[in-house]
Amino acid sequence: MAENNAENSEVSGRVKAIMCQPCFNYDKQTKAEKFCPTCNEFQCLDCSKVHYTHAFLKSHKLVNANEAKTKQGSFDMKGLDQCDQHQKVLEFFCEDENQLCCSTCAFLYHRKCHSVVEILKVTGRSTNTKSTLKVKMEEVRQKAYKIVDSIVSSKEKLDEDAKEIPVKIRRMRDDVMKMFDELEVSVVKDVQSFRKETLEKLSIKQSQNEKYLADIKACLKTIDGVYQKGSLVQQFIVEQKMKNDVNVLHTNVDAECHDLKTVTVSFDFDETLKLPPLSVTDYIPGQLTLKFCLSEVASTIVPVNKAMILTPVKSIDLKQKEDDVKEPLYSGIDFLPDGRLVAVDNKNKKLLVYNEKLEKVGSYQLSYMPQSVVAVCDEEVAVTSANKFKLDIFNVNKSNDIKLDRTIKVKTEYGSICQKDDKHFVGGTIDHSTPFRIISSTGEEKDFNISFPNKSYPLGTSACTYIRSSDKVVLTDRYEHTVYIYDVKTNTRVVVKDDQIKEPCGVAVGSSDTILVCSKGTNSIVQISQTGQILSSYKIDMELPRTICVSRDKSFLAVTGGCVGKIKLQKLKISY
Missing domain, CATH: 1.20.120 (Four Helix Bundle (Hemerythrin (Met), subunit A))
Known part of the structure; x- marks a missing residue:
């Protein structure tokens, strides 16, 4: 009985015949002449002819049975061999774009590629891929x-x-x-x-x-x-x-x-x-310390509060033009999301637009002396005025055309302004019992739940900005040479006094939510952490810097200031 079992016995000098699988399914013993890698079947000549009579099988490439040394395994690919878009079998490989393709993908998307080959022909080239993948995994x-x-x-x-x-x-x-x-x-x-x-x-x-x-x-x-x-x-x-x-x-x-x-x-x-x-x-002597230690796996994480490096990109002198009444004084600047810069000229009552090269590309004549400006969204800015009790909302389109969109009536005079969220501003007050307030987009005003010293700030003696991530407000006190960091959540504040800070004016939020302050008395920009630590101080090529802003991606800052006859606007790149 064992001698008649061709499947299990091997006789010396005899070559085991490969049988046609479709015939075997009908209890017929027929020698296989062809092998279809796509069908994963050995077939006789008669059975293999279906590849030429049915259109959906014509793309299958038959090889001689003796060239296919062993029948491919029946591994369940679980859809990995199917095209995600067309649900067809993946048959080709585009070497130009390093992509697997079905016949439809090859025809529609890779006709212009120079090297689209059958997968069967490139399988032998990637002998090291398996080991490389295993090593990497x-x-x-x-x-x-x-x-x-x-x-x-x-x-x-x-x-x-x-x-x-x-x-x-x-x-x-x-x-x-x-x-x-x-x-x-x-x-x-x-x-x-x-x-x-x-x-x-x-x-x-x-x-x-x-x-x-x-x-x-x-x-x-x-x-x-x-x-x-x-x-x-x-x-x-x-x-x-x-x-x-x-x-x-x-x-x-x-x-x-x-x-x-x-x-x-x-x-x-x-x-x-x-x-x-x-x-x-x-009254209990003790301390609870919470501490996180970085493991070796995470040791490459960059510290949050790194000292910044400022690289000058562009600087222009602000001269009095023919249509100017006085020498310009930019009391407010801010970046639009697309990188353009908006500025308000306090002395000449103008709203201006600059492109990324600091070329003036737009101008709008105002009827009042503006104090500050903040970009609200892609094409919208808000402008404050000292004695008009209002916020003007302007539309600045991609063509740099400027038009007044609406006016928000308020009951308080505001100098500096920044965004709190999509529907609220934080405004620095002028001669008010609280140094900054919340303003809604409809004009409703309210105070933060913070205890303030009994002190008001005249025009030009303070500025503020808001840190969204930590719900903190930063306030500069020019003549006290002090920066205050108010924590709204805890109703506490950090007082920052340092020899590097003299007459702090404009303030903005930089990368990692560090604080950037114009130190007018030292002609520098001072970087401060939220805990009040001085991280860096950068001397700029400008006298008496007073106004600062940071781009949305925190990669650039703009600063303006100067004395009579030496007014400048500068753009600097931020790196670490």
């Missing part, structure tokens, strides 16, 4: 294991640290109780010693005064008796004899009376030990 897997191990270790360490904290507190409590026990022993010992010594002194004083009382009693008894029963001679003798004794007693008792003291003993805690209703964290 093994590297990825090792990194993933490392990350998981690091996270598991971190979680375990976190659990250990969390369990240790109450242990430390209980240990501290025991130490404190031990300290109080020792304090009690020491104080009681001192009290008892003081009490003993003082009682001895008081007892002596008491005995002495009790003796005085006995002498006084005897004297009074003698005096009363002689006045009741004695003669005048007897009375006179007693008075003379006892006069000296009475004087001595009077002197002694009077001295004791003047030296009379009430002795007490007490023990009190001083003010360093605070008591409720203050928060427990105010």
